[in-house]
Amino acid sequence: METIIFATKNKGKIKEINAILADVPDVEVVSMEEAGITVDVVEDGTTFESNAMKKAIEIMEASGKITLSDDSGLEIDAMDKAPGVYSARFMGEDTPYPERFVAIFEKLKDVPKEGRTARFVSCIGCAFPDGRRFSTYDTVEGYIGYEAKGENGFGYDPIFVSDELGECLAVVSPEEKNRISHRGKALRKMKEILKEELIK
Secondary structure (H helix, E strand, C coil): CEEEEECCCCHHHHHHHHHHCCCCCCEEEEEHHHHCCCCCCCCCCCCHHHHHHHHHHHHHHHHCCCEEEEEEEEEEHHHCCEEHHHHHHCCCCCCCHHHHHHHHHHHCCCCCHHHCEEEEEEEEEEECCCCCEEEEEEEEEEEECCCCCCCCCCCCHHHEEECCCCEECCCCCHHHHHHHCHHHHHHHHHHHHHHHHCCC
């Protein structure tokens, strides 16, 4: 059984990842916490890929294990693609999301629906101890709604309306969200890479 570390402390994210990677043979995905890794990676990259790869490489070096990581965020076109790579730190790391929503609604108050286009972006990074490096990227397109809705999901899900689902991501079921989500799509691409690379 090959243990792969996913560079996150979020148990919900690990559950989501294990569900997507369930059909990769002889692989167990564990969190940093489960692996006993306490390295705190400074995410100072200017792109999703640079942050994802930095996390994967640093945790791989600390653990000696194949490591996956993701960097994801929300790009709002009318805000010059902000908050982007700074999504988790927008207005300060400890700022509650409802306060961030109010600030975003204020910035977009005079912007019509067609100008409120936005997307969630995810980049999955992978680092093998032998030097192999891979990354995958995907998005989910939509727009910023006019009010926060729903109790599901996390982060900016309550204000993001998916074009494909026609509904806010915090309203739909976790299964529906995983099917169309940026992270889900990028992870499924990474799954195909892992299936090939793990037998080499």
